Amino acid sequence: MSSSQDASARESDMVFERSETFAPLSARRLLLLGGIGLILIGMIFGDIFAVFVLHQNAARVGASLSSAAHAALARDGAAVVKNFQDVGGFLENRGTKVDTHVHMIAFGYLALMLALLAPWMALSANTKKRLAWLFLCGAGLLPVCVFLIHYVGLAYSPLQAIGWASIFADLGGLLVIVAVVGYLSGLVKHFLSGERAAVQDDLLTDSSVPGQLLLAGGVFLLLLGFLHGSYYAAVDLYRHEALDYSILSRISSGAAAQDPAAVACGLAEYGQLQGDKAVKIAAHAHIIEFGLLSMLLAFFQPYVSLRETWKRRWALVLLLGSVLLPVCVLLELKFGFIAGGLADIGGLLVIVALLAMWIGVLRYTGQLDAGGAT
Amino acid sequence: MSGARRLLLAGGIALAVWGMVYGLWYAVFAEHQALEEIGSSLAAGFGGAAARNSALAERALQQYQQAKYVYDRQVDVHGHWIGLAMVLIVLGIGLDRLAFSERIKTLLSIGALLGSVLFPLGVLLQTLNHGNGPRALAVLGSALVVLALAAFALGFARKPSNSKESRRN
Numbered sequence: 001m002s003s004s005q006d007a008s009a010r011e012s013d014m015v016f017e018r019s020e021t022f023a024p025l026s027a028r029r030l031l032l033l034g035g036i037g038l039i040l041i042g043m044i045f046g047d048i049f050a051v052f053v054l055h056q057n058a059a060r061v062g063a064s065l066s067s068a069a070h071a072a073l074a075r076d077g078a079a080v081v082k083n084f085q086d087v088g089g090f091l092e093n094r095g096t097k098v099d100t101h102v103h104m105i106a107f108g109y110l111a112l113m114l115a116l117l118a119p120w121m122a123l124s125a126n127t128k129k130r131l132a133w134l135f136l137c138g139a140g141l142l143p144v145c146v147f148l149i150h151y152v153g154l155a156y157s158p159l160q161a162i163g164w165a166s167i168f169a170d171l172g173g174l175l176v177i178v179a180v181v182g183y184l185s186g187l188v189k190h191f192l193s194g195e196r197a198a199v200q201d202d203l204l205t206d207s208s209v210p211g212q213l214l215l216a217g218g219v220f221l222l223l224l225g226f227l228h229g230s231y232y233a234a235v236d237l238y239r240h241e242a243l244d245y246s247i248l249s250r251i252s253s254g255a256a257a258q259d260p261a262a263v264a265c266g267l268a269e270y271g272q273l274q275g276d277k278a279v280k281i282a283a284h285a286h287i288i289e290f291g292l293l294s295m296l297l298a299f300f301q302p303y304v305s306l307r308e309t310w311k312r313r314w315a316l317v318l319l320l321g322s323v324l325l326p327v328c329v330l331l332e333l334k335f336g337f338i339a340g341g342l343a344d345i346g347g348l349l350v351i352v353a354l355l356a357m358w359i360g361v362l363r364y365t366g367q368l369d370a371g372g373a374t
Numbered sequence: 375m376s377g378a379r380r381l382l383l384a385g386g387i388a389l390a391v392w393g394m395v396y397g398l399w400y401a402v403f404a405e406h407q408a409l410e411e412i413g414s415s416l417a418a419g420f421g422g423a424a425a426r427n428s429a430l431a432e433r434a435l436q437q438y439q440q441a442k443y444v445y446d447r448q449v450d451v452h453g454h455w456i457g458l459a460m461v462l463i464v465l466g467i468g469l470d471r472l473a474f475s476e477r478i479k480t481l482l483s484i485g486a487l488l489g490s491v492l493f494p495l496g497v498l499l500q501t502l503n504h505g506n507g508p509r510a511l512a513v514l515g516s517a518l519v520v521l522a523l524a525a526f527a528l529g530f531a532r533k534p535s536n537s538k539e540s541r542r543n
Contacts, residue, residue: 072423080424084417109460116467184387191384204470215468216531222461223523230516241446245439248419252431255423288457295464 021119021201022303024369027128028118032300033365034136035111036358039293042104042143043351047344049097057094058278061087062271069263072255093150100147105289107139107176112296114183119201121186122193131182138175145169206302210311214298217319221291225326229284236280243273275333283326290322290350297357304360305367311360314353321349378479382466385487386459393455400448408448411441444501451494458490458519465526473532474525482522482529489518 022029064086071079114135118128148165157163247270254262297318304311324346331339415438422431465486472479493515499508 068417068420072420075424075426077421077424080420081417084413084420088413113460113463113467117463187387191380204467207471212471212530215471216527219465219523219527219530223520223527226516226520226523230520233512233516241439241443244442245435248416248438249432249435252419252423252435253428255420256426256428256431292457292460292464295468299467 022365022368023125024365025129026125027132028115029365030129030132030136031111031115031118032303032361033358034132034139035108035115036354036361037108038104038111038136038139039108040351040354040358042101042108043347043354045104046101047347047351049101050347051344053097054094057090058274061090061094062267062274064090065270066267069251069255069267070260072252073258073260073263096146096150100143103146104139104143107135107142109289109292109296110176110180111135111139112300114180116203116296116299117183117187119199120190121183122190123182123186127182128186131179134175134182135179138172138177138179140172142169142172142176145172203299203302206299208301208308208311210304210308210315211298211301213312213315213319214294214301217315217322218291218294218296218298221287221294221319221322223291224323225284225288225291228287232280232284236276240273240277243269247273272333279329279332283330286329287322287326290318290325293350293354294318294322297354300357300361303364304357305364306356306360310356314356314360317349318353318357321346321351321353324349376469376476376479378476378483379466379469381480381483381487382462382469385483385490386462386466389462389487389490390456390459393452393459396455397452400452404448405445408441408445412438412445415441447497447501451498454494454497455490458494462486462490468530472526472529474529478525482525485518486522486526489515489520489522491515493519 064083068080068083068087071077071083114132121128123131145165145168149163149169152163152165154160154163157167159167247266251263251266251270254260254266301311301315304314306314325343326346328339328343328346332343415434418434419431419438422428422434466483469479469483472482474482493512496508496510496512496515499511502508
């Protein structure tokens, strides 16, 4: 056989292999499209939350804490308790929204990881497909129900402390656990089998420039995130913890000594401290998450049916947004709205690049199903 | 499958399961109690100020500080173990694209896995012992992770690997 015939035979083997592992409604296709979809929705939700809820909620928490301090100043113990209950309510509202954002994105990452590991799972195609549906149902149900916890409360609940939204959120979590355990059993079965067949997966051998950009860039983002985290732990963590206690102590003793100026000064410092903590932790978490996302997307570049130059551009846009958002979040305390706006643009760049890649995968599935993918 | 890849995949999955089991234990047996203690001690601190009882306020705020110190670390440990496990699994999947010899890949994988276990463990031990030992363990673990990641970034950036080994399981 000539070398060109050999190359064309290899190419056609690869296409057959790809179309087999990425068949319509196959586990890998469901998990990849569903996973990117979950990440996209989670990010858009996070942006909406950041713009319309986060700061307003933080202001309410600050106002309640201030009211509690002034109630202590006025020797009103009942009002102190009432204001702390309000703080609890605001934090619950904020917590459920953060959890919705975080879980949706984390489940998206898990879906992409499972899609990558699919060829190593010693399960039938049907079982993998059913587990993928189960996973996606649970991954959708949990965050939606967590979001509803604050609004549904205990209405019509048969239990005293847990509402229907929590019950359904737990059910979603259970579905995800069952699916992941099912996939893990397939992996264990594969690795324990003495006569396992060699797994062929062209996704792992792809050496395109966009793939390499995303992989190396992703690890670099992770590295930056870890270096920033180490710096935070060494320089800020213990200082913040000491300040948290000393400021609260000053507010409390100022209230006891009926010194409104000391209380007001302490409250202002406490607000600044919480802001400083929040931006540093958010920058650390976001740069690492974007790094992991970039690495995961690197493997799926062969499925992104766009021109090579556009694939490169979208990879660069994703990396640019992944750096811009955390850096601008860090600068938010110093430069205010300008840095905040740039951070939002960074988030938008990541969302747009991710959407472009998702559309590229959809195009690929269309070509594959029509029998024209190469 | 190469030893390095097996180490990263199996180690990553084991660490993720361990992190989830720890999180489950924490959510069921410790988290609510911790949050309750943080909230009630903070309210008691301000209640003490309202009653002009400085000693009570001070005691309650110290209790708040201690509870918060433990809570923050326990939550961080859960998040970091699972997060690092995901990084190990992804690095394991992409190991064939790393432009290093098999020996260096194995050394890097051992470093990354060891660091991913030790760093959160050191943080967790700080809740039991405020001395320098747990801190040193956390610093050592994070240094291992940072060094391994720097080497991985360099290896992935150097050249795309097309090794036939990568097609084999």
